[in-house]
Amino acid sequence: MVAASGNIVPQPTGSALLQPISQLLHTPLEQVNFVACQLVALLVAFWFRIYLNPSNAHPAVRHAFATFVGVYFAVFCFGWYSLHIFTLVLLCYCIMITASVSNVHRYSFIMAMGYLTLCQINRVYIFNYGILSTDFSGPLMIITQKITTLAFQLHDGFGRSFKVLSKDQQQYSIKKKPSFLEYLSYHLNFMSVLAGPCSNFQDYIAFIEGRHIQSKLLNSKGNGYTKLPNPSPNEVVIYKLCIAAASLAVFMTFTKAFPILYVVDETFMNTVPFLKRLGYFYIATQACKPKYYFAWTLADAVNNAAGYGFNGVDEKGKFRWDLISNLNIWNIETATSFKMYIDNWNIQTAAWLKRVCYDRAPKYRTGLTFILSGVWHGVYPGYYFTFVTAIPVMLAARAMRNNFRHYFTTSASWKFLYDIVTWTATQLAICYTVAPFVLLAAGPSVQLYKSLYFYLHIVCFLVLIILPTKPSGRAFSKGHGASEINHSEEKQYSAKHANNHMS
Numbered sequence: 001m002v003a004a005s006g007n008i009v010p011q012p013t014g015s016a017l018l019q020p021i022s023q024l025l026h027t028p029l030e031q032v033n034f035v036a037c038q039l040v041a042l043l044v045a046f047w048f049r050i051y052l053n054p055s056n057a058h059p060a061v062r063h064a065f066a067t068f069v070g071v072y073f074a075v076f077c078f079g080w081y082s083l084h085i086f087t088l089v090l091l092c093y094c095i096m097i098t099a100s101v102s103n104v105h106r107y108s109f110i111m112a113m114g115y116l117t118l119c120q121i122n123r124v125y126i127f128n129y130g131i132l133s134t135d136f137s138g139p140l141m142i143i144t145q146k147i148t149t150l151a152f153q154l155h156d157g158f159g160r161s162f163k164v165l166s167k168d169q170q171q172y173s174i175k176k177k178p179s180f181l182e183y184l185s186y187h188l189n190f191m192s193v194l195a196g197p198c199s200n201f202q203d204y205i206a207f208i209e210g211r212h213i214q215s216k217l218l219n220s221k222g223n224g225y226t227k228l229p230n231p232s233p234n235e236v237v238i239y240k241l242c243i244a245a246a247s248l249a250v251f252m253t254f255t256k257a258f259p260i261l262y263v264v265d266e267t268f269m270n271t272v273p274f275l276k277r278l279g280y281f282y283i284a285t286q287a288c289k290p291k292y293y294f295a296w297t298l299a300d301a302v303n304n305a306a307g308y309g310f311n312g313v314d315e316k317g318k319f320r321w322d323l324i325s326n327l328n329i330w331n332i333e334t335a336t337s338f339k340m341y342i343d344n345w346n347i348q349t350a351a352w353l354k355r356v357c358y359d360r361a362p363k364y365r366t367g368l369t370f371i372l373s374g375v376w377h378g379v380y381p382g383y384y385f386t387f388v389t390a391i392p393v394m395l396a397a398r399a400m401r402n403n404f405r406h407y408f409t410t411s412a413s414w415k416f417l418y419d420i421v422t423w424t425a426t427q428l429a430i431c432y433t434v435a436p437f438v439l440l441a442a443g444p445s446v447q448l449y450k451s452l453y454f455y456l457h458i459v460c461f462l463v464l465i466i467l468p469t470k471p472s473g474r475a476f477s478k479g480h481g482a483s484e485i486n487h488s489e490e491k492q493y494s495a496k497h498a499n500n501h502m503s
Contacts, residue, residue: 013079054210108151385436
């Protein structure tokens with residue numbers, strides 16, 4: 001079909017079985033298929049954990065079943081587009097078994113990122129802007145993360161000295177190339193093929209072979225765990241399903257009531273006072289988040305229901321099921337700093353960027369990580385507006401914290417006031433920064449920033465010009481080292497700065 005603009009309007013290629021439900025709910029078929037497959041995956045995951053647990057089924061059977069169901073879900077949701085997913089996996093498997101250990105990571109990275117980029121260019125410049133997030137490029141992005149993660153960890157295990165590896169690289173380096181079935185299962189298993197998240201190959205194999213939970217229990221120091229029955233994930237799965245259901249309800253109501261595109265409406269920009277526009281802008285941007293909360297929390301629940309995602313025992317003796325969680329909603333909504341917000345959003349993508357780029361780049365680490373994050377997300381100009389804007393915002397937020405925070409830690413009341421102010425500033429800064437990511441195109445992004453008088457750009461550049469970038473000795477003394485600790489933490493986790501806020 002051809003749109004009035006002359007562009008080709010993409011038609012759904014997945015199964016039309018649920019078309020009546022799509023029409024009843026007035027919801028695109030792609031979204032209905034996605035949610036239906038994830039709900040079926042949840043039921044399959046419970047069955048998988050109970051009846052195909054490692055004590056009853058050989059690892060090969062578990063691998064084969066997880067792969068078969070995952071392939072079916074991909075075909076059901078994306079039809080012939082799923083061939084792109086399967087093609088990339090097969091091409092990179094060929095690279096893995098034929099390339100030398102010194103080059104396997106390079107060839108795999110070039111192939112995966114190149115194929116993903118070509119698909120994204122095709123999606124943007126042949127089809128209309130704003131194709132639904134459930135199209136095949138979403139799973140292809142997760143597959144790209146897995147392919148490159150595995151390739152770099154193979155390179156660490158075979159091509160580098162153990163002594164030169166970081167602690168994380170030592171832990172996840174791979175000493176044996178995966179079999180064809182293991183490779184397919186890791187990339188195409190039903191738990192993560194549609195919405196991720198990316199996880200380490202070593203963790204996934206330990207889960208399939210039944211070593212996953214016990215190894216985490218044994219590594220929980222000071223809790224007295226040796227050999228115990230595997231803890232049940234049922235309670236945490238129910239909790240995450242409630243969060244996902246609430247997020248979906250908010251998305252279906254709140255989001256439709258506050259469309260983000262209204263912020264660039266000519267009448268709205270020309271007639272509504274600045275503060276009211278800023279208030280609507282904040283609400284509309286907040287309304288975009290529940291769909292990510294829903295998709296990521298449901299995906300996490302599916303993995304947990306299958307028994308995957310256990311992460312040991314916390315300091316209170318409670319079982320943790322957050323090994324592959326992608327977000328922490330409470331920390332996001334209560335964030336009092338730019339860094340705290342992005343550290344708790346799209347966590348697994350941030351970990352991937354750190355492992356394949358930031359930790360390995362010889363120099364210009366932060367810049368290269370930003371570039372990789374941008375290319376991975378796609379070719380919409382709005383993505384790069386967000387990345388470029390995030391740099392001065394991040395630096396200004398650090399400068400403000402280093403220069404002023406110590407004045408407000410002398411009493412609980414002053415600290416409370418500081419938290420209120422920084423929470424407000426953080427939420428407005430995030431909305432301002434991520435808006436182009438949602439708007440996608442360059443024109444509306446510039447139009448929005450122009451209507452807001454580029455206020456945050458101007459404030460951030462003034463802060464960077466006026467304030468010293470490093471805390472004074474007096475500030476350090478009053479802050480009991482808080483500024484230095486914060487700077488160290490920022491440097492340690494700066495790869496997360498490139499984690500786009502609406503991936």
